[in-house]
Amino acid sequence: MRKFLLFLVSLLVAFSVLNVFYLIILSKIDWDFSKTKKVHSFKEEKFKVVVLGNSTALDGIDAELLSTRFGATYNFAIGGASLETNFIQLVKYLKCNLRPSKVLIGLSSCHNNYNNIMEVNPIVDYYYDSLLLPVTIKDVPLFKFRWLFIENIKKLLSRDHRNAVIVDGQLRINKSVTDNSSYSLSAVQCLQEDDYLKPGYKYLHQIAEVCFQNGIQLIVFEMPCWKKSQNECEDVYVSENIGKGFKIFNFNHKVLADSMYEVKSDWLSENHLNTSGSKKLTSLIIKKLFADSVHDHVKPALLPIYESNK
Amino acid sequence: MLFNSIEFLIFLPNVFILYWFVFNKNLRIQNILLLIASYVFYAFWDYRFLFLLIFSTFLDYFTGIKMSEAQRVTNKRFWFWLSIIVNLGFLGIFKYYNFFATSFAEALAHAGLKVDVWTLSIILPVGISFYTFHGLSYVFDIYNNKIEPERNFVDYAVFVSFFPLLVAGPIERATHLLPQIKVKRQFIDDEAIQGVELILWGFFKKVVIADTLSGLVSGVFTAPSEYNSTALIIAAIAFSFQIYGDFSGYSDIAIGTAKLFGIDLLKNFNFPYLARNIAEFWKRWHISLSSWFRDYLYLPLGGSRVGKILSVRNVMLVFLVSGIWHGANWTFIIWGSIHGLLFIPSFIRGTNKKFREDIVSKQQPFPTLADLIQVAFTFIVVTIAWVFFRSASVHDAVMYLSDIINMKDGRSLNLQNNQLLVYLISFIAFFIISTLNLYRKNNLIKPGKIVTFSTCLILLVLITLFGEFSEQSFIYFQF
Numbered sequence: 001m002r003k004f005l006l007f008l009v010s011l012l013v014a015f016s017v018l019n020v021f022y023l024i025i026l027s028k029i030d031w032d033f034s035k036t037k038k039v040h041s042f043k044e045e046k047f048k049v050v051v052l053g054n055s056t057a058l059d060g061i062d063a064e065l066l067s068t069r070f071g072a073t074y075n076f077a078i079g080g081a082s083l084e085t086n087f088i089q090l091v092k093y094l095k096c097n098l099r100p101s102k103v104l105i106g107l108s109s110c111h112n113n114y115n116n117i118m119e120v121n122p123i124v125d126y127y128y129d130s131l132l133l134p135v136t137i138k139d140v141p142l143f144k145f146r147w148l149f150i151e152n153i154k155k156l157l158s159r160d161h162r163n164a165v166i167v168d169g170q171l172r173i174n175k176s177v178t179d180n181s182s183y184s185l186s187a188v189q190c191l192q193e194d195d196y197l198k199p200g201y202k203y204l205h206q207i208a209e210v211c212f213q214n215g216i217q218l219i220v221f222e223m224p225c226w227k228k229s230q231n232e233c234e235d236v237y238v239s240e241n242i243g244k245g246f247k248i249f250n251f252n253h254k255v256l257a258d259s260m261y262e263v264k265s266d267w268l269s270e271n272h273l274n275t276s277g278s279k280k281l282t283s284l285i286i287k288k289l290f291a292d293s294v295h296d297h298v299k300p301a302l303l304p305i306y307e308s309n310k
Numbered sequence: 311m312l313f314n315s316i317e318f319l320i321f322l323p324n325v326f327i328l329y330w331f332v333f334n335k336n337l338r339i340q341n342i343l344l345l346i347a348s349y350v351f352y353a354f355w356d357y358r359f360l361f362l363l364i365f366s367t368f369l370d371y372f373t374g375i376k377m378s379e380a381q382r383v384t385n386k387r388f389w390f391w392l393s394i395i396v397n398l399g400f401l402g403i404f405k406y407y408n409f410f411a412t413s414f415a416e417a418l419a420h421a422g423l424k425v426d427v428w429t430l431s432i433i434l435p436v437g438i439s440f441y442t443f444h445g446l447s448y449v450f451d452i453y454n455n456k457i458e459p460e461r462n463f464v465d466y467a468v469f470v471s472f473f474p475l476l477v478a479g480p481i482e483r484a485t486h487l488l489p490q491i492k493v494k495r496q497f498i499d500d501e502a503i504q505g506v507e508l509i510l511w512g513f514f515k516k517v518v519i520a521d522t523l524s525g526l527v528s529g530v531f532t533a534p535s536e537y538n539s540t541a542l543i544i545a546a547i548a549f550s551f552q553i554y555g556d557f558s559g560y561s562d563i564a565i566g567t568a569k570l571f572g573i574d575l576l577k578n579f580n581f582p583y584l585a586r587n588i589a590e591f592w593k594r595w596h597i598s599l600s601s602w603f604r605d606y607l608y609l610p611l612g613g614s615r616v617g618k619i620l621s622v623r624n625v626m627l628v629f630l631v632s633g634i635w636h637g638a639n640w641t642f643i644i645w646g647s648i649h650g651l652l653f654i655p656s657f658i659r660g661t662n663k664k665f666r667e668d669i670v671s672k673q674q675p676f677p678t679l680a681d682l683i684q685v686a687f688t689f690i691v692v693t694i695a696w697v698f699f700r701s702a703s704v705h706d707a708v709m710y711l712s713d714i715i716n717m718k719d720g721r722s723l724n725l726q727n728n729q730l731l732v733y734l735i736s737f738i739a740f741f742i743i744s745t746l747n748l749y750r751k752n753n754l755i756k757p758g759k760i761v762t763f764s765t766c767l768i769l770l771v772l773i774t775l776f777g778e779f780s781e782q783s784f785i786y787f788q789f
Contacts, residue, residue, distance in 0.1 A: 003503075
């Protein structure tokens with residue numbers, strides 16, 4: 001029995017060592033890991049614009065370009081981030097830093113069902129949670145950050161991934177995948193205000209509440225996807241509490257996307273823009289959103305109430 | 311309780327500790343513990359069917375004793391047939407009644423007669439085919455005077471319901487398992503370490519190979535008409551590996567777990583996809599079932615001693631029964647028939663026992679080209695038969711295969727790069743460790759402690775990184 005128990009203990013120790021080793025490697029080489037570590041340690045920063053979202057915003061919003069127009073900007077988006085993750089990031093940022101004037105959130109409802117159960121991104125959970133030691137089997141690093149293994153293996157196999165860089169929080173990958181898909185407008189459903197009031201978007205409203213309390217302008221928009229997932233939907237006004245409403249701009253509109261993106265050179269995957277595509281989207285954000293009056297973000301019928309609340 | 315569940319992760323160490331550290335002095339209490347643990351294990355799935363298991367156990371225990379005590383042959387026959395009829399009756403009601411009732415109604419409908427059949431709305435008790443066959447082999451062996459009946463009910467009940475093999479085998483024999491239950495087990499470190507290695511290997515095959523392929527396979531087999539021929543071919547091959555990973559994975563976990571309790575179970579798989587013909591495949595796939603049919607169906611029917619025509623009939627019957635054993639569906643019957651028809655030519659030529667050794671041996675460390683071609687051909691044939699096994703209906707299976715032949719156009723699989731990388735890494739690991747096991751089995755290499763330890767560690771890491779932990783049930787639970 002002694003030999004067997006020794007074997008089991010050795011196996012457990014070796015497995016634990018590998019987990020620690022994996023964590024160290026990730027913190028050195030993984031983009032999301034190093035970025036989250038950096039973001040988590042921000043103190044007294046004075047960003048004017050904060051970008052939130054998941055991998056579509058991470059790749060698709062050019063913070064450097066936004067900086068040229070609106071001052072220091074940082075893209076906080078990370079792969080697989082839920083809205084709850086974005087909320088945690090924003091609250092933590094506001095606690096230790098100066099408040100920005102604008103918060104941008106890129107949603108990706110064209111490929112992501114927000115009503116599915118979405119947990120806090122494990123990397124954010126790891127850095128933002130004070131408990132650093134594993135508390136359940138699921139907290140074992142090799143399990144908790146399992147998808148990062150493949151993500152980092154890609155760096156070994158693909159030069160594009162190896163050469164990718166993070167600039168002001170944006171991940172820039174110079175790789176193009178052609179959009180060979182075709183429109184399927186009848187199969188795509190338009191999201192209405194009621195849809196954005198469902199529990200899956202709960203943290204979007206909490207982010208809106210935080211922005212409202214801190215006097216931060218909130219800009220919410222749907223990120224574009226390939227043709228097969230594009231739509232012809234209108235922008236949506238979400239005004240759960242009168243006066244604290246916000247507008248969700250639809251940048252996944254067929255006409256808009258059609259006029260902007262090259263099918264061969266602007267996409268990284270079916271729902272991610274590459275560096276070239278991100279510049280086009282960011283230019284649109286600058287042109288369309290910030291050139292317009294703030295009144296654009298409030299439903300016309302609610303304007304008087306908005307003004308009085310202000 | 312599933313092996314791939316959190317409950318089992320808690321259950322196994324607790325039973326192990328009680329078995330070896332608390333009750334190790336007393337064999338009777340150890341066996342009672344195994345029995346309670348087995349019933350708890352089964353009750354986690356559905357406690358109501360526990361009574362069926364206990365009833366079936368008691369029936370065979372009782373009829374076994376009655377058969378041995380019978381003074382007259384007619385009495386012995388009575389108890390024998392009582393056990394057979396009740397056992398097969400349960401199996402028939404739970405597993406086959408609806409199938410035969412609806413098939414009968416359909417046959418009458420073809421003849422122009424319309425009848426409304428009464429079908430049962432029942433669920434299949436998990437593992438019923440396996441524990442019924444345990445009991446039947448015991449009754450057969452007593453009837454044929456091969457063994458004496460077991461007088462200790464607990465020992466007999468452990469034989470029928472020992473938790474590692476309760477729901478999906480291997481199908482044990484009383485001659486092999488009961489003597490182990492009757493004697494005090496010794497803890498042998500090397501056996502237990504081998505058990506851990508087998509458990510990890512089984513988990514790897516189940517949660518990394520089988521369960522990651524399951525999405526791809528079910529996607530295509532649910533709507534095969536939508537996919538192009540390449541996707542259909544890939545899904546068929548993927549299913550071959552899925553079912554192997556799933557079932558052999560279960561068997562390895564069962565055998566490995568039993569080793570932790572000092573019990574040796576029958577081998578169930580022996581590199582089946584390295585078989586060079588169908589006859590060899592059946593010596594390597596689900597060995598405990600094929601040998602059961604050989605001993606309790608084929609040989610009692612006369613085996614090969616009754617002339618060519620009758621022995622061909624016997625072979626075909628075994629394959630048909632083997633097909634229907636898997637489930638009440640024509641797809642399984644066709645699957646069994648295909649294997650039977652492929653087996654018969656080599657049976658007639660007498661080449662069914664041609665291949666007794668693995669494709670590698672001490673004299674021949676590498677397979678020959680001829681071996682590899684035969685292996686590839688057998689794999690293709692087996693994969694074609696699996697299409698019938700996996701499809702929802704015979705019509706679907708025929709359409710599936712004809713779409714492949716006609717090079718049909720349609721949707722492609724559209725696998726993401728990340729998924730492809732997971733498959734690539736998993737399959738490289740699968741082939742390396744399988745090769746290592748093959749060479750180890752044939753004494754071509756003798757891995758030391760470091761290799762065993764490293765293999766376990768690599769498997770643990772791969773399971774953690776790539777395993778599907780959605781607690782998908784094992785395919786063979788439905789049989």
